[in-house]
Structures are given as structure tokens and as C-alpha cells.
Amino acid sequence: MRALFSLFAVAVIIVVVVLAVTTDAGRLFFGTILPYAAIAIFLVGMVYRVIDWARSPVPFKITTTSGQQRSLPWIRNSNLESPRNKWGVLGRMLLEVLFFRSLFRNTKADLKDGPRLVYGDAKWLWLAGLIFHWSFLIIFIRHFKFFVEPVPGWVMMIQNLDGFFQVGLPIFYITDGLILAALTFLFLRRVLIPQMRYISLAGDYFPLFVIGGLVISGMIMRYTPLRVDITDAKLMGVGLVTLDPVLPEGLGAIFFVHLTMLTVLLLYFPFSKLTHMAGVFMSPTRNQANDNRVRRHINPWNPEVKVHTYEEWEDEFREVMKAADMPLEKDTESK
């Protein structure tokens, strides 16, 4: 039901776009106004999110570790699993952000006949996740060519590597196939595994369908005769980023579907689980060193406690204590 709801939402958006871009007003709205609004909301929303997280205090040092902490010199410390300093943290963050190291530890639990509970590896999610994210990044970088003139050499290089096998004409991009396969896995995993289906929400399916729509509409435009004149697409892309928007005539409905899928993704991004893009950098379990025993972590919301030390107490009652011959820590007159 929640999957169908999300699918329905995406389908409605596509139908609305296809109908709307037959009119000039619709093309202006979906081709210029909405993209600008989406970029603004995306950028402001993400920055707001990050600032909001950065303003939240971290009361405890809650590094999650899975390795030996630094202790005695003859016990080997695992600096990546239980970082002792910022270099360890940096290394661990890089592994996490670039290679999803914590997801690599993913396990599954199966109830076998007996009943017997069996734990095992579950690397498929890690693999599909890694393929999806890296493909998306490469596709994102490839798309710079639609927005800049002249196209930098490194964009050309990435594009040529992506089309390395020169299959088909226009050349098939490896990442296009990979991202579609990964998306299919991520979707089927939620639908076919009963436990996953039970915990999956509309907010889990919606981004999958939006990105699926984005990828498929993009592939239709590249690999099928429905393709649009890409020089028009580039004129429009350059127009958008130079604040001089144009709407060339030759762009068909499929182009606007593609653009609007991206627009919806951008609009949806700061309000959804997709903020993990920024959140991964801000998680206190990952970005702190495990150095509790070396450096004191002060809870930023500790209240100001009014203390009265013995020293102050003695100062207050020194004369009286002296008169009663009580021992004093500091006898001012005897010096």
C-alpha cells in the first residue's frame, strides 16, 4: 500500500508534467520557475539542516567502536575501529563515506528448523548501496557537460571511462545499467522480504521511484528514438546556471519529465531521509575520537553549579575556628 501510494504520487507528477508542458505557461513553470525554486529550497534546506545539527549539543562521547581502544603501549590499538586521534577519525569517516564500512558489517538472522537461529553475512545491501551511490555520483558529474561551456577535460575523462566498452550508439554508459540494477535490488529487497516490507514507509519507496523515474526518463532520452536534441538541452542548462533562462522549442515532454523528477528530488531532499547525505558527516557516533580516558568530554548543557569549597568555607569561619583551637589548612596570622 505504501509502495503503491508512492508509485501513484510519482505517476501523478509525470502525468501532470506531460499535460502541462503542452502549454507555454506549463513549460515556463516546470522548466524555469520550479527548478529555481527547487535549487533554492534544496540549498537553503540542507544548509539549515546542517547548522541545526551543529547547534545541537553532544552531551556524551558516544563513539561506536568495534576495535581495541588505545591503552597500554604493548596492546595494539585499532585506530580505524576505535580512533585515538583525529587522524583515526578522519580515516574512519573516509571509509564510512566512500565505502560504507559500517554497512559492510551488516548481518542477517535466519530461523531454521529446530528451531535454530543462524546468523550470517548480508553483503548484498552493501554492494547494491555502494553501486547505487557511486553510479549516481558519476552520473551527476557527467551531467556537468550540460551546464558548462567549455566542458572541462576531467568531465570528458569520466564520461569516456563510463562508456569504456563502446557498446551501442550512443555509447551505453556502464553506470546507467548499474544504477538501474541497484535500484531494482533496493526496491525488491523492501517488497520481497516480509520484515523489510513491514518496516518500509512511503518515505522509503518515494525516493526510489523518483530516482527510478529520473534514471529511466534519462535513459529513454539517450538510448531510444524519443530522444531530444541535446544541444537544446544544453542551451537550457547553461541558461539556468547563468541566470539567463531559455526554453528552446525542441525539447519534448520526456525532457520535462526528466527535469521535473530531478526538481521533485531536490524539493524532497531536505525534508526526508535523504538528508543522510549531510547527516553522515554529523553523526556523533562516527565523528568523535574514542579518547574518553585521555580527554575529558564536557557536556555543553551542564548547568552552572554553585559550589562552596572547603577553602572558601575555612576563609569564612577562620576566626571562629582559630578561637576554638581547631586545625586550619591555612593559618594566615602565624605567617
Added chain:
Amino acid sequence: MYDAGKVILGVVLFLAILLFPVWYNLAKGQTDAEPELAEPVKGETCVAPTDYMRSNHMDLLDDWRDRVVRDGERIYVDFTGNKHEMSLSNTCLDCHADKAKFCDECHTFMAVEPYCWDCHIIPEATTAGEVTHGT
């Protein structure tokens, strides 16, 4: 804000990467660049309508290559019934004589590097439409 230095650095990096096209175009962009195709030196119509050729010429060339190289067919009947030899060098470049001012205009603009010219020799363009073909 805690760790303000690192957070601000991160935010600035995020904006710099996402807004790459904006500052790159400002720095060294030729944003008024637009492909300008040279007029064909002869011929009334192309082998397919202009709109089709503009976006789908690669399908046609791919089809031609397969038919010539694999099936030995050489004659293409176009949408008006005219017959053409299926040949990039002898048919296409006969009218669109200057590769640099025709093919390359859009291909360079769109960062497309077709591998036609891995095998085909680029003919020398002449203004009169006299094309020197490679062997």
C-alpha cells in the same frame, strides 16, 4: 554552534561542488557559445527530415554501418524515395563538406567524441564542395 570551523568548511565545500557550473561559467565560460552549422555545399534535401537528423542521426549511421559492413547492402532509399549510397565519406560529407564546421560544431559543444573517425579518414574541406576522399 559547535565545531563552527569544520561545519562552515563543510558547508562551503558542499555549496562549491553543487554550484560548480555557476562559478566555472563565470570564471572561464563561453556561455554565449552555440553551435553554428555550415550550410551544405549542395543538395536540396538530406536523407531524412532535419528534425530527425538533428537528434537521431546516430541511429541512421549505426544502421547504415551494420547494413553495409554486415549485409553488404549499399543502397539506401530515403523518405522521399531517392536512392543514396550508404556512406559517411561519400554521401554525408559530399554535401556537409566541412567536418569541423558541421559535425564538430555540436559534438564539441556537447562533449561527444564519436568513434567514426577512428576508421574514416577526415576529408579535406574545400569551399567549392570538391572533397578529397581518403582511400
